[in-house]
Each structure stands twice: as structure tokens, then as C-alpha cells.
Amino acid sequence: xxxxxxxxxxxxxxxxxxxxxxxxxxxxxxxxxxxxxxxxxxxxxxxxxxxxxxxxxxxxxxxxxxxxxxxxxxxxxxxxxxxxxxxxxxxxxxxxxxxxxxxxxxxxxxxxxxxxxxxxxxxxxxxxxxxxxxxxxxxxxxxxxxxxxxxxxxxxxxxxxxxxxxxxxxxxxxxxxxxxxxxxxxxxxxxxxxxxxxxxxxxxxxxxxxxxxxxxxxxxxxxxxxxxxxxxxxxxxxxxxxxxxxxxxxxxxxxxxxxxxxxxxxxxxxxxxxxxxxxxxxxxxxxxxxxxxxxxxxxxxxxxxxxxxxxxxxxxxxxxxxxxxxxxxxxxxxxxxxxxxxxxxxxxxxxxxxxxxxxxxxxxxxxxxxxxxxxxxxxxxxxxxxxxxxxxxxxxxxxxxxxxxxxxxxxxxxxxxxxxxxxxxxxxxxxxxxxxxxxxxxxxxxxxxxxxxxxxxxxxxxxxxxxxxxxxxxxxxxxxxxxxxxxxxxx
Numbered sequence: 001x002x003x004x005x006x007x008x009x010x011x012x013x014x015x016x017x018x019x020x021x022x023x024x025x026x027x028x029x030x031x032x033x034x035x036x037x038x039x040x041x042x043x044x045x046x047x048x049x050x051x052x053x054x055x056x057x058x059x060x061x062x063x064x065x066x067x068x069x070x071x072x073x074x075x076x077x078x079x080x081x082x083x084x085x086x087x088x089x090x091x092x093x094x095x096x097x098x099x100x101x102x103x104x105x106x107x108x109x110x111x112x113x114x115x116x117x118x119x120x121x122x123x124x125x126x127x128x129x130x131x132x133x134x135x136x137x138x139x140x141x142x143x144x145x146x147x148x149x150x151x152x153x154x155x156x157x158x159x160x161x162x163x164x165x166x167x168x169x170x171x172x173x174x175x176x177x178x179x180x181x182x183x184x185x186x187x188x189x190x191x192x193x194x195x196x197x198x199x200x201x202x203x204x205x206x207x208x209x210x211x212x213x214x215x216x217x218x219x220x221x222x223x224x225x226x227x228x229x230x231x232x233x234x235x236x237x238x239x240x241x242x243x244x245x246x247x248x249x250x251x252x253x254x255x256x257x258x259x260x261x262x263x264x265x266x267x268x269x270x271x272x273x274x275x276x277x278x279x280x281x282x283x284x285x286x287x288x289x290x291x292x293x294x295x296x297x298x299x300x301x302x303x304x305x306x307x308x309x310x311x312x313x314x315x316x317x318x319x320x321x322x323x324x325x326x327x328x329x330x331x332x333x334x335x336x337x338x339x340x341x342x343x344x345x346x347x348x349x350x351x352x353x354x355x356x357x358x359x360x361x362x363x364x365x366x367x368x369x370x371x372x373x374x375x376x377x378x379x380x381x382x383x384x385x386x387x388x389x390x391x392x393x394x395x396x397x398x399x400x401x402x403x404x405x406x407x408x409x410x411x412x413x414x415x416x417x418x419x420x421x422x423x424x425x426x427x428x429x430x431x432x433x434x435x436x437x438x439x440x441x442x443x444x445x446x447x448x449x450x451x452x453x454x455x456x457x458x459x460x461x462x463x464x465x466x467x468x469x470x471x472x473x474x475x476x477x478x479x480x481x482x483x484x485x486x487x488x489x490x491x
Contacts, residue, residue: 015066022062022070026052030078045257048075049099049138050173053130054181056100063104071097087149095142099170103134117182118298127291130178131171139166168283170348175290176256179249197243209239213251215402216259224266226278229259229285231349232294240293241300248297252290260286317393319371320378328392332402333454335390346448349411352461353381353418356473358397369429373437376427384417400458408445415441415476423474438474440465445479 026028029048036045052071056063075096079089106129117123143163146154154162185193197452212235220228232255240248258474315327323331355377357359364369374397381399385391390402403411419439426434442465444457451457460479468477 014061015064018041018062018064018067018072019073022052022055022067023074025055026071030075031082031331034078034082039352045176046173047171047177049096049134049170050177051181052096052101053103053134053174054178056104057107058181058184068097071100075312085149085151088146088152091145091149092142094145097136098141099130099134099138101134102137103130108132108384114208118301120302123179123298124295127175127178130174135167135170135174138170139163158247164280168280168287168323172256172260172283172287172290175294176253177289179245179294180253183244183246183249185246195379206242209235209242210251213239216481217255220259221262224262228263229282229289232259233289233309236293237296238287240296243295243297245297245301248293252293256286256290259289282357320374320393322378322399323390324394325392325394328390328394328400328402329454331390332458335402336448336451336454345409346405348446348448348457349401349406349408350444350457350461351401351403351411351415351418352394352442352458352465353399353401354440354465354469355397356440358437361435361437365429365435366401369435372429373427373435377437377439380421381418384414384421400461411443411445412476412478415443419476420473440473441476442466442468443476 026048029051030046033046033048056067058364072093075093079092080086083094108125110125112125112129113122116180117126139162142154143159143166146152147156147159211306216232216235220231223231236252236255239251260282264279315324316322317324322328332350355373355451358370358373361373378391378393378399381401382391385401385403387406391399392401393399403414406414419441422437422439426436428434432439442461442463444460444464446452446457464477464479468475471477
């Protein structure tokens with residue numbers, strides 16, 4: 001019983017929260033559309049329907065009874081407060097709600113994974129479902145009801161014109177506003193971008209595509225006409241290849257709205273008939289204009305992700321996720337060379353690690369358990385080193401670590417912690433058994449800016465590793481060329 005009460009209480013809270021959030025957002029969007037009507041009928045843009053669909057898709061908690069009631073209330077209030085009659089407002093609200101309702105129903109029917117909108121052709125499928133589903137349902141509901149109401153703005157003499165304007169307007173709004181809602185980054189992504197922006201030096205080159213878009217839109221207002229819609233294409237393509245999907249969606253939306261507003265004013269200035277005769281073509285043209293950069297941005301994003309995945313697989317060990325031998329060597333040599341060029345007195349430490357009696361583990365427990373041991377070992381080692389330290393698998397049970405900017409005493413302390421942690425942390429197997437392992441470590445140390453080649457450094461560490469093996473394993477040995485060897489171990 002208490003569980004049921006708690007569930008009902010939480011459900012009620014979720015519905016109330018969804019009601020107010022949806023109601024406020026849709027009310028503002030609806031008012032924006034109403035006040036943007038150029039000829040007192042059919043808004044020049046109507047973001048409310050696309051935004052409502054996006055909120056339901058992007059934020060699942062809002063898609064409940066409270067959210068639907070909130071949307072209904074917002075549509076009704078916006079129209080009633082701006083002078084519409086109750087009957088017209090009621091059926092217009094039903095038409096607007098039909099957009100989201102039908103689109104969501106078709107998404108469910110076709111089992112479209114809309115959460116993967118930025119992968120493959122999912123966005124195009126989503127757009128097609130919305131364009132020929134919800135965007136079509138909305139004017140159909142309006143055309144079948146509104147013309148028969150008293151004091152209506154839709155009349156049967158021009159019903160096909162009003163239908164076409166409504167439909168194309170819905171499609172344009174979907175392509176302009178829906179991607180923004182879907183691509184809103186989460187909190188972690190925003191924080192990551194802010195951190196990267198603070199850490200990286202200012203790069204004016206990143207703003208060039210945006211500047212190109214701004215200049216192209218400005219040109220459309222100086223050379224306004226039918227061809228103006230083509231001016232921003234090159235700049236939008238440049239932006240699509242340079243920015244993330246969220247930023248591209250915002251740029252796309254602003255460009256479409258500015259162009260549409262400019263072209264609408266241009267044709268209305270000639271005559272209302274000219275506006276009605278060209279607006280369908282303008283809207284379809286703007287829709288195609290916006291669809292191109294969005295598709296290109298998604299393709300570019302997918303290619304970048306695929307490239308990074310391939311690069312990661314090429315540079316990392318598949319079992320332990322540490323750097324593979326080739327990449328560890330390359331990164332180590334690159335790191336040392338960079339510090340040497342800076343002519344700064346830093347240091348570099350190489351640790352070579354080898355699991356003791358690992359062959360016996362494979363022979364006794366099997367290779368599956370052996371692989372698990374290697375994975376657990378890498379977790380233990382990673383817990384003892386810094387995030388910027390290089391950690392790689394050289395092969396089999398042998399690993400290596402590169403430490404920067406540490407004293408010899410600090411390097412020895414880290415290596416000793418690894419030894420102690422591995423020895424004192426049993427590995428628990430699935431059958432309730434525990435397995436104790438140990439590791440031998442060889443260490444080489446070099447101060448910078450003078451440095452011998454990396455290959456010599458790792459050979460010295462490898463020689464120290466063999467010394468540790470000869471002394472009985474489960475211990476750290478330093479290269480014999482370090483004069484403080486005896487002193488440190490005496491401590």
C-alpha cells in the first residue's frame with residue numbers, strides 16, 4: 001500500500017511538473033507565431049507544434065497526461081487572449097495537437113529509434129514521418145472543421161491554398177525547430193565544451209564559417225529577390241562541416257527565419273496576391289535549404305565518430321583498453337621529444353611491469369580467467385597513476401608506464417604503491433574463489449632537457465625488470481646506472 005501511494009504521488013508530481021513546463025513553453029511559442037502573422041491569418045512561422053513534438057521526444061518525462069493538458073491549455077489561452085472565438089480556437093488547438101499525436105503514433109508504429117536521430121538515416125526517416133504524418137494531419141483536421149465555423153478565416157473558395165500554406169509551414173517549422181530540441185546537449189557535454197573552450201587558446205578560424213553565414217544573410221537583404229534563397233548555401237555547408245549538430249541547427253533555424261521574413265516582406269510589398277502565389281515555393285525552397293546542412297552535419301558527425309573509433313581500436317589494446325605497443329612507443333617518443341624541445345628541466349620515468357607466474361594462471365585456470373586477471377590488473381594500476389600518464393601493454397603480461405615531471409623518489413613511491421596494491425588486492429572469480437597475483441617492476445629515470453633515446457630508456461627499465469625477477473619477483477628494481485639505488489632501498 002505505501003508503495004502504491006508513493007507511486008501515485010510521484011506520478012501526480014510528474015504530471016503537474018509536465019503541465020506547467022509544457023504550458024509555459026508552448027504558450028510563448030504560440031504567441032510568437034500569432035504576433036508574426038503577416039496578413040492576419042496563418043502565421044509566417046509557427047514553432048509551437050515542432051517544439052511540442054521535440055519536447056515529447058527529447059524529454060520523456062514530459063510526455064504524460066499533464067504534458068498534453070498543458071499543451072492544450074497553452075494553445076487555447078494564446079488564441080483566446082489574442083481575440084479568436086472559442087470555437088475556432090478549440091478546433092485550431094485540436095489541429096495543432098494532431099501534429100504531435102499523429103507523428104508520435106507513426107514513430108511507434110514504424111518502431112523508429114528516434115533517440116538515434118543523429119546516426120545513419122534516422123533523422124531523414126523522422127523528418128519524413130513528421131512531414132507526411134503530423135504535418136499533413138494538422139491541416140487536414142483544420143480544413144475539415146474550421147471553414148464551417150462562424151467568422152472563420154478559412155473559406156472553401158481557397159481551401160487548397162490555405163491547406164498548402166499550413167502544410168508547408170508545418171514542414172518548414174519542423175525542419176527549423178525540431179533539430180534544435182533534439183540536439184540540446186546534456187549537462188556533462190556542456191561542461192566539457194566550456195572546459196575545452198577555457199583551456200584552448202582563442203582560434204579565430206573557428207568563427208570564419210559563422211562569419212560567412214552572417215555575410216551571406218546580409219547580402220540577401222541588399223540583393224533581395226527570388227534568387228536570395230541560394231545565397232547562404234555555401235556558407236551553410238561550410239558551417240555544417242565545422243560545427244556540431246546543435247550549433248548547425250541553431251544557425252539553420254535563424255537563417256531560414258530571416259530569409260523567410262525578408263522574402264515575405266518583399267512579396268507582400270508587391271501585393272498580397274504575389275505573396276500567396278509564391279509563399280509555397282519559398283517555403284519548400286527554404287525546407288530544402290535547411291535539410292542539406294543538417295544532413296551533411298549528421299554525415300560529418302558519423303564519420304568523425306567512426307574515425308575516432310577506428311583510431312581508438314588501432315591505438316589501444318582490445319582486452320585491457322591500455323595503449324598498444326606501437327602507440328605507446330610513438331606517444332612516449334613524441335612526449336619526450338616535445339619536452340626536450342622546450343628546454344625545460346623536467347624528468348621522465350619509465351616503468352616496465354610484468355605479472356609474476358602468469359603462465360601458471362593460464363595453465364591452471366584457463367585463458368578466460370587469464371584475460372580477466374589482465375583486465376583487473378590494469379584497473380588496479382590505473383588507480384595508482386595519473387590521468388595524463390601513458391600506460392601501455394607491450395605484449396602478453398608485460399606492460400609499461402611513462403611518468404613525467406616527477407622526482408626519482410616520487411616515481412619509486414608510485415611504482416611501490418603499484419606493487420603493494422597488486423599483491424594485497426585479491427581478484428575475485430565468479431565461482432567465489434579468490435586469486436592473488438604479484439608484479440615485478442623495472443624502473444629507469446632520466447632528467448631533461450638532456451635525454452637518451454627512448455629505446456635506451458625502456459631497455460634500461462627492461463634490464464631492471466629482469467633483475468627484479470632474479471631477486472625473487474614481487475618487487476621493484478631500479479636500473480643499475482642510478483647511483484641512489486642502494487640508498488633508496490636502504491630507506
